[in-house]
Structures are given as C-alpha cells and as structure tokens.
Amino acid sequence: MWSVSDETLYAGLAAGDRDATDAFVARFQRRVYGLARSITGDDRVAEDVAQEAMVRAWRHAAAYDPRRGSVATWLLTITRNLAIDEIRVRRPIAFDPEVLLASAAPSTDRTPEDAATVSEEIGRLRRALVTLPEEQRRAIVLAGVLGLSGREVSEHEGIPLGTAKTRIRAAMIRLRALLTEEERSE
Amino acid sequence: MTAAPGCAAARELAPDLVAGILDGAERAEVLEHVHHCSSCQAYVSELTGVADALVHLAPEIEPPAGFSGRVIATMRRPRRMRRRLVAALAAAVAAAAIVSVVAVRVIDADRAPSEALVPTIARTAMVGSDGVRVGEVVTATSEATALAVTVDYAVDDGLYDVVLRSRDESDVLGEMQISDGRGAWSGRVGDGRHPDASVDLVDAAGDPVCSAALGDV
Numbered sequence: 285m286w287s288v289s290d291e292t293l294y295a296g297l298a299a300g301d302r303d304a305t306d307a308f309v310a311r312f313q314r315r316v317y318g319l320a321r322s323i324t325g326d327d328r329v330a331e332d333v334a335q336e337a338m339v340r341a342w343r344h345a346a347a348y349d350p351r352r353g354s355v356a357t358w359l360l361t362i363t364r365n366l367a368i369d370e371i372r373v374r375r376p377i378a379f380d381p382e383v384l385l386a387s388a389a390p391s392t393d394r395t396p397e398d399a400a401t402v403s404e405e406i407g408r409l410r411r412a413l414v415t416l417p418e419e420q421r422r423a424i425v426l427a428g429v430l431g432l433s434g435r436e437v438s439e440h441e442g443i444p445l446g447t448a449k450t451r452i453r454a455a456m457i458r459l460r461a462l463l464t465e466e467e468r469s470e
Numbered sequence: 471m472t473a474a475p476g477c478a479a480a481r482e483l484a485p486d487l488v489a490g491i492l493d494g495a496e497r498a499e500v501l502e503h504v505h506h507c508s509s510c511q512a513y514v515s516e517l518t519g520v521a522d523a524l525v526h527l528a529p530e531i532e533p534p535a536g537f538s539g540r541v542i543a544t545m546r547r548p549r550r551m552r553r554r555l556v557a558a559l560a561a562a563v564a565a566a567a568i569v570s571v572v573a574v575r576v577i578d579a580d581r582a583p584s585e586a587l588v589p590t591i592a593r594t595a596m597v598g599s600d601g602v603r604v605g606e607v608v609t610a611t612s613e614a615t616a617l618a619v620t621v622d623y624a625v626d627d628g629l630y631d632v633v634l635r636s637r638d639e640s641d642v643l644g645e646m647q648i649s650d651g652r653g654a655w656s657g658r659v660g661d662g663r664h665p666d667a668s669v670d671l672v673d674a675a676g677d678p679v680c681s682a683a684l685g686d687v
Contacts, residue, residue: 297545302546305542305545305546306538306542309538309541309542310538313533313537313538313541314530314531314532314533315526315528315530317531317532317533317537318528318529318530318531319525319528321528321531322528322529322531323528327534331533331534331537334533334537335537335540335541335544338541338545339541339544339545340631340674340676342545343629343631343645344629344674346629347628347629347674348674353522356526357522357523357525357526360525360526360528361522361525361675362674362675362676363525364525365675365676365677366676369676383528405523405526406523406526406527409520409523409524409526409527410527413527424489424524425524425527427489427490427491428489428490428521428524429524429525429527431490433490433491434486434491437491449486449491452485452486452489452491453485453486453489456485456486456488456489456517456520456521457485459520460485460516460517460520463519463520463523464516
C-alpha cells in the first residue's frame, strides 16, 4: 500500500499518476466527507461538496503552496469553503458547533508518521478547546470553521453582537496561547 | 480617514482579523500595518495556524458507496477542446475585434433560426470585489454562445476556475492561468439559456475574485 507522505501523494496526483490518484482519494475521502457532512448536515449535499472539493484540489494542484500549510489543511479548507457556500443559501443556519468536537475515529490508511502528526495536532487542539468555556468554544467554531460573521454568530447564539465578538476574540487568544505554550514545552 | 493602527491596536484586532469578523475598513487598516511589521506578521501567522487547524476537528465519516469511483472517474476524464469549439471561438474573437466599428446586429435566435448563425456580439466589463475593472468578457451568440474572457489588471497570478453562474446553478467552464497579471480563456456555453448569468473567476479556495454580469446568455 502507499506508505508515502501526503505531500508526495499529492505530487503524484498532480502529475496524473493513476495509483497516486486512487491512493489520494482513499486516504482523504473520509476526512473530506466527514467535514462536509458535519457542516452541511445533509448526506446528499455533503457528497456533492466532498466530490467537488476533491476534484478542485486535483485541478488546482499546481497552485498548492506547501509553505502555507499541509496538503490535508489545504484540502479541508477547500471542502469547508464549498460547504459554507452551500449552507449560506439556507436560512437560518442550523448547525451545532459541538458536532465538530465529536471524537474522530482514527484512520487506517495513513503512514504511521502522518497519523502521528495529524493526531498530535488534533489532540493538542482538542485539549486546548476543552479548556475553553463552552460559549467561547461554540463561538470560535461558528466563526472559525463555519465562517459566520460576528453578527451571524450573535444571531445564532441569541447574544448581543459585542458579546459574540468578545467570545470569538477571547477564544482565539486563549487557543493560540495554549497551543504555543504546549508546543514549547514539548 | 483614520491613521493606520500601531502594533498594540493591530494585535488587539488580529484575532478578529483571523476569525474573519472585522469589517472592511478595519480589516484594511490591520492588513496595512501587518504588511510592514514583521513581529505582527508572526503573531497573525500563529493565529492563522490556530484557525486553520480547526478544520481538522470534524469526525471522519465513510462516504456513500461508489463515492471514490465517481471522484476518480471525473479526474480521469480527458479534457480536450473540440474542433468545432475552436472554430466557433475563432469566429467569436474575430467578430469581437471589429465590434467597435460595426453596429451590432441583434438577432432573435428563436424567431429567425436561419439567420441565427450570424453571431450577436456583446462586451461586458469584468469587475473585482472592490468594483475595479479587471478585464472583460466578449460573448458571441448564435446557436450557442462563445465566450472570450480576458483579464489584464489587479488579479493575482494563479490558476482560476472560469465559472458560469445563474440563479439556480453554477458550471465550471474551464480554467484560466493568470501570469504577470494577464490571462485569457475562451470557450463555449451550452445551448440552453441562462437567465441572469454571470461569469466569475474563482480562486483555488473557492472564492470569486471578479465577475462579469452577462444578463441573458
């Protein structure tokens, strides 16, 4: 099986290598579909979004810049943006931020190194998130993952605009402090 | 007009910037400062790393049966330009070149099918999100519509999707590579009519960067 890094696999996909294409889709499809499903809350829409995200990542492979983040982050960001476009046409936005915090099953199709790196990052972020007050956690997921504006977060949560902004800002500052602190202590 | 913020103000607003909740004016001011200040750049970069990591939180879910096969099939479909299309485009571009000196002849394709082979030419400005003209779209409509999209100003280099949007749907027509601020794409829209259509360039992240409103195509 393909025991290569995400970046190497992506390069193979960009070059049109058939085996790399199969392996790329197999490696990422659960993460891409999982994110699309979590944001849209609809199987059919999620499938369309996930398919479009994968195809777009393939077609734009030449535009990928490794200095700006990992292949996984790039692919999931494309997925998130497409999913947001889909739910923005529906009002009001029905989304439970806690859905994203449900524990993820470990993937069986990654190299041990990739799996360790990804789960370490996610683990750190999860540990940091659970230390936040629930209202801050919800606010940062709504703004940071769903791309809601401050006003939309305030409407979604039934709180004043100023309060929504304060929660988002506090959560960002706290997460950054917790993550960089943990990184330095390792 | 307010002065660009210093480090303290920029850092106070940086979390809002990264979370995407600043309004346009504040956003521009913070970006202006960050552009010239390496220590604030580093701070924003750390915050961006936090925001980017959030997408990894979603649970992994097995997609429906056949999903990977459909994705792979799309990736393997050959992309080629048909001869007929090339001929239509050559005609469209040639016609567009003389449109400024020749009165545009309006053809009602529905009522005069025999004459519908004479294309109706229209030019539409393509504008960026800030309203600045970045290029134009020339359409030549007969039985189908040929499009020639050119961009020559204020769009970052990179690969963009050329997307036809109407109220109900959006179709990716092709790709445009912009190099040194310039790019061109030409192709054809299907036979159907597209009420209130626009042609957008969409970047790799899925965000439209500029758009031309075509009306009925």
